[in-house]
Amino acid sequence: MARIKPQALLLQSKKKKGPTRIGASTLILCNLVVALIVLSLIATYRNWSKRSIDQTEDGLSTFEGSDFGAFVKKDDLPGYAILNTAKGHITVELYKEGSPEIVNRFLDFCKKGYFKGMLFSHVIKNYVIQGGDYQGLGAAEDLISNGKLQLQLGTSPKHEAFMLGTSKTKEDSKGFDLFITTAPIPDLDDKLSVFGRVIKGEDVVQEIEEVDTDEHYRPKSSIGIINVILKSQI
Numbered sequence: 001m002a003r004i005k006p007q008a009l010l011l012q013s014k015k016k017k018g019p020t021r022i023g024a025s026t027l028i029l030c031n032l033v034v035a036l037i038v039l040s041l042i043a044t045y046r047n048w049s050k051r052s053i054d055q056t057e058d059g060l061s062t063f064e065g066s067d068f069g070a071f072v073k074k075d076d077l078p079g080y081a082i083l084n085t086a087k088g089h090i091t092v093e094l095y096k097e098g099s100p101e102i103v104n105r106f107l108d109f110c111k112k113g114y115f116k117g118m119l120f121s122h123v124i125k126n127y128v129i130q131g132g133d134y135q136g137l138g139a140a141e142d143l144i145s146n147g148k149l150q151l152q153l154g155t156s157p158k159h160e161a162f163m164l165g166t167s168k169t170k171e172d173s174k175g176f177d178l179f180i181t182t183a184p185i186p187d188l189d190d191k192l193s194v195f196g197r198v199i200k201g202e203d204v205v206q207e208i209e210e211v212d213t214d215e216h217y218r219p220k221s222s223i224g225i226i227n228v229i230l231k232s233q234i
Contacts, residue, residue, distance in 0.1 A: 083225050120219060129205065164178065
């Protein structure tokens with residue numbers, strides 16, 4: 001049997017134990033796979049973050065459950081409302097600091113869908129438009145008579161045009177009507193609580209003001225609020 005020389009054995013051992021080289025193409029392919037995974041993770045995170053922000057700003061308008069105060073801090077409550085009417089959009093700023101209780105009630109009715117389909121029940125040119133009429137015609141007539149009386153007495157105006165208000169009622173009231181003034185009017189604090197102001201869509205308010213009405217200031221053709229969208233920022 002032929003003997004293998006020691007030098008030949010050493011060369012064979014080195015060949016067996018030597019590390020396997022990785023080709024350049026394999027390295028490039030691995031780097032590309034890692035890069036694609038990283039980019040996919042980044043894109044997924046950005047999409048998730050954007051959806052979270054959108055839900056925070058817009059989702060409150062369709063939030064369902066108990067009272068807003070039980071889930072959302074005061075500073076986090078939406079500060080704006082967009083009234084989508086048959087004539088266009090009316091954007092109002094809500095007085096969260098000045099009228100917190102009324103704003104909370106308004107938001108609570110919004111989440112319940114109370115204002116969807118609400119009609120403008122009274123339109124008084126150069127005075128006010130009213131959405132809803134859960135108290136009956138008497139409340140509107142009182143506002144009209146009191147306002148005209150104080151105008152005759154020369155009372156200095158307190159409420160400006162395009163202010164958003166509601167009738168003063170008890171907190172356990174099952175209804176909520178909306179008043180938007182269309183001109184500076186005298187002090188109506190005995191009947192009306194202001195909790196916001198129109199910041200965009202004054203032309204829509206004026207267009208509603210121009211509709212034909214009967215002798216009781218009721219619009220002859222139905223016009224109302226389609227829905228209300230709440231916003232944290234505008």
